[in-house]
Each structure stands twice: as structure tokens, then as C-alpha cells.
Amino acid sequence: MAIVEKCHILENVPLQANFFRMVIDFPAEEQEIRPGQFVMVRTAADTVDPFLNRPMSITNFNRRQGNITLSYQVVGRGTRLMSEMTAGDKVEIIGPLGNGFTLYDEDEKIILVGGGAGIFPLIGLAAILTSRGKKVQALIGARNRELVLCEHEFTKMGCEVKISTDDGSMGFHGFATNLLEDVLQKEGGADRIYCCGPEPLMAGIAKIAEKAAIPSQVSLEHRMACGVGACLGCAIRIKTAEGEIIQKRVCHDGPVFAGSEVVFGG
Amino acid sequence: MVNLKVNFGGLSMKNPITTASGTFGYGEEYSQFYDLSRLGGMILKGTSVEPRLGNKGYRIAETPAGMLNSVGLQNPGVHYAVEHYLPWLQQFDVAKIANIVGYEAEDYAQVVSIFDASKMIDAYEINISCPNVKQGGMAHGANAKTAAHVMELVRKETKLPVIVKLSPNVTDICEIAKAVEAAGADGLSINTFLGMAIDVKSRRPVLGNITGGLSGPAIKPLSLRIVYQLAHAVSIPIMGVGGITTATDVIEYLLAGASAVSMGTANFINPFAPLDVIDGIVEWLEKEGETDINAIVGGLKC
Ligand SMILES: Cc1cc2nc3c(=O)[nH]c(=O)nc-3n(C[C@H](O)[C@H](O)[C@H](O)COP(=O)(O)OP(=O)(O)OC[C@H]3O[C@@H](n4cnc5c(N)ncnc54)[C@H](O)[C@@H]3O)c2cc1C
Numbered sequence: 001m002a003i004v005e006k007c008h009i010l011e012n013v014p015l016q017a018n019f020f021r022m023v024i025d026f027p028a029e030e031q032e033i034r035p036g037q038f039v040m041v042r043t044a045a046d047t048v049d050p051f052l053n054r055p056m057s058i059t060n061f062n063r064r065q066g067n068i069t070l071s072y073q074v075v076g077r078g079t080r081l082m083s084e085m086t087a088g089d090k091v092e093i094i095g096p097l098g099n100g101f102t103l104y105d106e107d108e109k110i111i112l113v114g115g116g117a118g119i120f121p122l123i124g125l126a127a128i129l130t131s132r133g134k135k136v137q138a139l140i141g142a143r144n145r146e147l148v149l150c151e152h153e154f155t156k157m158g159c160e161v162k163i164s165t166d167d168g169s170m171g172f173h174g175f176a177t178n179l180l181e182d183v184l185q186k187e188g189g190a191d192r193i194y195c196c197g198p199e200p201l202m203a204g205i206a207k208i209a210e211k212a213a214i215p216s217q218v219s220l221e222h223r224m225a226c227g228v229g230a231c232l233g234c235a236i237r238i239k240t241a242e243g244e245i246i247q248k249r250v251c252h253d254g255p256v257f258a259g260s261e262v263v264f265g266g
Numbered sequence: 267m268v269n270l271k272v273n274f275g276g277l278s279m280k281n282p283i284t285t286a287s288g289t290f291g292y293g294e295e296y297s298q299f300y301d302l303s304r305l306g307g308m309i310l311k312g313t314s315v316e317p318r319l320g321n322k323g324y325r326i327a328e329t330p331a332g333m334l335n336s337v338g339l340q341n342p343g344v345h346y347a348v349e350h351y352l353p354w355l356q357q358f359d360v361a362k363i364a365n366i367v368g369y370e371a372e373d374y375a376q377v378v379s380i381f382d383a384s385k386m387i388d389a390y391e392i393n394i395s396c397p398n399v400k401q402g403g404m405a406h407g408a409n410a411k412t413a414a415h416v417m418e419l420v421r422k423e424t425k426l427p428v429i430v431k432l433s434p435n436v437t438d439i440c441e442i443a444k445a446v447e448a449a450g451a452d453g454l455s456i457n458t459f460l461g462m463a464i465d466v467k468s469r470r471p472v473l474g475n476i477t478g479g480l481s482g483p484a485i486k487p488l489s490l491r492i493v494y495q496l497a498h499a500v501s502i503p504i505m506g507v508g509g510i511t512t513a514t515d516v517i518e519y520l521l522a523g524a525s526a527v528s529m530g531t532a533n534f535i536n537p538f539a540p541l542d543v544i545d546g547i548v549e550w551l552e553k554e555g556e557t558d559i560n561a562i563v564g565g566l567k568c
């Protein structure tokens with residue numbers, strides 16, 4: 001159940017490059033939050049700039065302390081204004097929204113693939129998976145070594161981290177899709193693959209997973225206005241098990257979908 | 267105690283605040299936040315005879331103090347709506363206004379007759395002004411004759427109040443308003459303004475549909491002016507719609523001649539916006555020493 005809440009920023013700090021992390025005093029103790037869910041963030045309380053709320057996935061949440069963490073990349077005006085806020089400033093939050101990742105008790109070995117800012121929702125997921133004793137491999141893709149994110153956070157949780165960079169400046173030389181193929185070939189399969197990142201990455205990972213007969217889940221992004229399923233701004237096409245093409249809303253029916261059901265580029 | 271009750275062309279509502287079509291689905295999404303019975307009315311998602319997928323590509327573009335949408339009337343079709351959404355909606359004591367779309371004039375009449383047979387709808391809003399579909403939509407609202415033709419066909423199908431949602435993207439909206447009034451419309455409302463956004467980096471339109479409907483505070487002065495003009499041209503009531511986010515916005519529309527209002531985009535910014543506005547109106551009326559909201563309508567001093 002989502003709530004609409006005026007919150008305070010507890011912390012807003014740079015991570016590296018143009019990435020930031022914001023901790024907000026959201027009443028997480030009363031909410032049922034799942035990794036992969038997101039919130040709509042409003043920085044402008046009484047103004048119309050920026051006009052729409054910004055969707056941000058919940059990187060992590062602390063039920064005991066009653067807070068959520070958002071991690072974000074500055075890409076435009078909205079995220080720049082976010083980065084200029086400081087502890088004590090107010091933000092309006094609608095959330096938690098969407099379905100989040102679906103976890104399976106019987107899974108033993110799990111591969112996470114994150115590209116760019118897509119790595120963030122996988123942090124909260126990794127925290128739960130490792131706490132349940134699962135074997136987790138985190139594949140982190142980036143353009144170059146300066147943009148490799150959250151490596152140590154995954155290591156600290158007990159994940160085995162593998163890195164790919166497009167320019168080969170760190171780890172595997174190539175895309176995260178190439179790295180996944182390499183890992184599957186050398187180390188055999190996995191019980192499940194979770195992926196978030198740019199659309200071409202998710203499309204590629206979903207295809208590789210399907211070929212290897214490994215179920216996958218992808219967390220999609222789309223332009224959205226309401227975040228709750230009302231405006232139909234974020235419709236995507238889905239192929240049902242019967243082969244029928246239907247529409248779903250990224251915000252309300254997702255943002256996490258089975259990799260095999262998404263019609264990428266549709 | 268102030269009276270907020272209004273009668274809009276035969277449709278009785280406990281207050282003049284409705285939620286705008288296409289911004290509130292069939293009510294389900296926002297019912298998680300508050301009791302929908304607090305609203306005066308709900309205008310449901312534009313509904314056609316057959317289901318529609320809507321437009322491809324980006325459907326949303328943020329603009330200064332507003333947004334463009336080119337959803338393209340995605341909806342599950344009237345039969346699905348009647349079967350799956352309307353029975354659930356009956357638990358709420360709120361005026362349920364179906365928004366009707368079609369390709370051909372006959373389609374509008376058909377959708378209305380199906381809704382009418384369900385007896386779960388209180389009034390209609392005929393959308394002859396959607397800017398996001400190639401066929402139908404705005405084409406019907408572009409001239410007085412075709413607009414009146416749609417209204418005549420719909421009139422034969424229902425005794426319930428019918429609001430015609432006019433397109434502001436025309437040369438003379440008052441001429442079309444008079445024509446639909448003569449054809450039996452019980453009220454009028456106004457749709458979005460056709461607009462566009464371009465991404466200079468890719469040199470492409472932001473919206474998959476190239477153009478879209480502009481909504482939000484950016485259009486309030488434009489819609490307000492239209493309400494003022496319509497109020498002088500027709501004698502049926504007018505639903506003020508366009509950029510309402512505060513109680514003051516509503517009061518402005520009422521002074522200009524609207525008898526009720528719709529709030530759309532404001533829901534996206536703050537799901538509680540309609541309730542905040544209702545509270546704000548009561549506060550304003552009390553401060554002004556007014557006891558009845560209806561006394562404000564058309565009270566503009568010029
Ligand atoms: C479910 C979901 C979860 C997300 N989680 C994160 C996250 O954890 N960290 C992170 O850095 N980013 C995340 N994003 C992307 C983030 O929402 C955009 O980067 C942000 O909205 C850009 O706003 P802006 O004003 O800086 O950019 P501008 O380009 O100026 O924004 C213009 C408009 O486009 C929209 N927009 C632009 N890029 C995106 C995008 N990629 N996805 C959706 N809308 C976009 C904006 O919301 C705004 O309405 C997520 C998106 C979605 C849909």
C-alpha cells in the first residue's frame with residue numbers, strides 16, 4: 001500500500017562521478033517494502049519546477065530506523081535539483097510503488113546484472129538474497145572504470161563481484177551481456193537472473209537467459225506521470241504465454257517483468 | 267456550514283469537484299489513498315466500443331508548468347468496463363460520469379447505449395476533442411455540424427445528463443458550443459491544447475505521436491478565458507477544466523462562469539489534491555462570508 005508523505009532528507013552525498021545517494025526519513029517500519037519497488041519523488045514543494053515527480057527505485061530501506069535510501073545519477077534538471085538539496089530539506093514521497101522482484105525459496109545460485117544506474121535496485125535485492133544464504137554473483141557493467149558502481153557494497157554482502165567495462169579499463173573487456181555469456185559458459189548455469197540497466201542491456205540479458213533456459217526478471221524504466229497506474233503514460237507491450245500481445249503499465253504492473261514476456265522496442 | 271452541493275445540468279453532486287477523464291482511470295488506483303465518496307464526481311477514462319491499445323513510444327513529456335500526453339485513448343472497451351469496473355465503483359457515493367470516445371459518430375451512441383443499459387452511470391462526457399487519435403476524436407469537434415450530429419445521436423440513447431467536451435483547438439469555440447446546446451447537450455467541458463516538444467539532442471519529437479495534449483497550470487489562463495467566453499454564449503452549465511491545482515484556481519473558474527470543475531494533472535503531483543482543494547474552498551467561502559458555492563458562479567465583476 002502506497003502512502004503520500006512529506007519527508008526530510010537525512011543525508012544527500014555524492015557517490016562518485018555524477019552519482020548521488022539520498023537517505024530519507026520515510027516510515028519504512030510501517031510499510032511492506034520489497035526490493036525493486038520505487039517511489040515518486042517531489043523536490044519542489046510549492047512550485048511547478050520541475051513539474052512532474054521523478055521515479056526512483058528504492059536502493060535499500062531500514063525498517064528499524066524508518067528510512068529509505070535512493071541512489072541516482074544526475075541526468076537532467078530534476079536530478080540536478082535533487083543533488084543540490086541538503087539534510088533537513090523536505091521532499092514529498094509517494095510510495096512504495098510497483099511490484100518489485102519476485103524471490104523464490106528454491107533458488108540457490110543467482111546472478112544479478114546491473115548496468116549504469118541500473119545497479120541500484122539490485123543492492124536491496126542482494127541484501128535479502130545473501131541474508132537468506134543464497135549464492136549471489138553480481139555482474140556490474142560500466143562504460144569505464146570511473147563509472148563502476150557499488151563494487152564494495154556487493155562484496156561486503158558476500159556477493160561474488162565481476163566487472164565489465166566497455167573500454168576494458170577494468171575487469172572484463174566488453175558489455176555486461178558478453179560477461180554474462182562468458183560466466184555461463186565457464187561456470188555453468190544459475191537458477192535465476194535479475195537485471196536492471198539500459199534497455200539494450202536488459203533486452204540482451206533476457207535473450208541470453210532464455211537461450212540458456214534460465215528464468216530472468218528485468219526492471220524497466222519508462223517516462224511516467226502518475227506512478228500509480230492511472231495515466232497510462234508508461235504502457236509497454238507484453239507477450240503472454242499464449243502469444244497474445246497485451247499492454248501493461250511499467251509503474252503499476254512492473255517495473256519488474258519476466259525477461260521472456262517483454263516485447264523490447266515494442 | 268457552507269453549501270457545496272451543485273446541480274450540474276441535472277446531475278446532482280455533493281461538491282463541484284470532479285476528477286478529469288484519463289487522469290483517474292476508473293478510480294481504482296486512487297482509491298488506495300482516500301475514500302472516493304469525498305469527491306463530487308469522477309469522470310472515467312475515455313471508453314470506446316472496442317478495446318484500444320493507444321499510441322506507441324513516449325506518451326508523456328514534461329513541459330514548463332505542465333505536461334503533454336499522447337496516450338491515444340488506450341482503454342479496455344465498454345463491455346469490459348461495465349463488467350469489471352462499474353460494479354466495484356457502485357460502493358462509492360460519487361457521481362460517475364462516463365467519458366465516451368469513438369471513430370464514427372455512431373460509435374458514441376453505441377457506447378452510451380451500452381453504459382445506459384448497465385444503469386451504473388450517472389452522466390456522460392462526450393469527448394469529441396481528443397487530440398491524440400488520427401481518426402475520430404478531435405475531428406468530430408472541429409466543426410459545429412459534425413459536433414451537433416454526434417450530440418443528436420447520443421441524445422436519442424439516453425435521458426441522463428450529457429456533457430460535451432469541446433476542443434479548444436478551433437477558431438470559434440462558441441459557435442460549436444451553441445450548436446451542441448441546440449442539439450440537446452446539458453453541459454460543456456473543455457479538452458487539452460494541442461502541443462509539441464522536441465529533444466534537440468536527437469532532433470526528434472519527444473512524443474511517439476509527435477504532438478500531444480497540453481495540460482496542467484500552463485493552460486489555466488487559456489481555459490479560464492474559454493470558460494468566460496462560453497458562459498456568455500450558452501445557457502447550459504460549464505465544467506471548468508485546465509490546470510486546477512488549488513482552491514483559488516477553482517474560485518477563479520466559478521467566478522468566470524463554471525458551475526463545477528475537473529482536476530486532472532494535479533492528481534499526478536499530489537494524489538490528495540482534490541481533497542485539499544475541497545477543504546480550501548470551504549475555508550475561502552467561510553472567510554468571504556458566503557454560505558452557498560452556487561452564489562459565486564459567474565460572479566465576476568467586470
Ligand atoms: C521505476 C523507475 C526507477 C528508477 N530508478 C532510478 C534510480 O534508482 N536511480 C536513477 O538514477 N534513476 C532511476 N530512474 C530514472 C530516473 O527516473 C530519471 O533519470 C529521472 O526521472 C530523470 O529526471 P531529470 O529531470 O534529471 O531528467 P530530464 O531528462 O530532464 O527529465 C525529463 C522528463 O523525462 C523523465 N525521464 C528522463 N529519463 C528518464 C528515465 N530514464 N526513466 C524514467 N523517466 C525519465 C523525467 O522523469 C522527466 O519527466 C528510474 C526510473 C524508473 C521509471
Ligand SMILES: Cc1cc2nc3c(=O)[nH]c(=O)nc-3n(C[C@H](O)[C@H](O)[C@H](O)COP(=O)(O)O)c2cc1C
Nearest residue numbers: 231286287288312335393481482508509529530531
Ligand atoms: C494522461 C492524460 C490522459 C487523458 N485522457 C483523456 C481522455 O481519455 N478523455 C478526455 O476527455 N480527456 C482526457 N484527458 C484530458 C483531461 O481530462 C483534462 O481535460 C486535461 O488534462 C486538462 O485538465 P488538467 O490541466 O487539470 O490536467 C487526459 C489528460 C491527461 C493528462
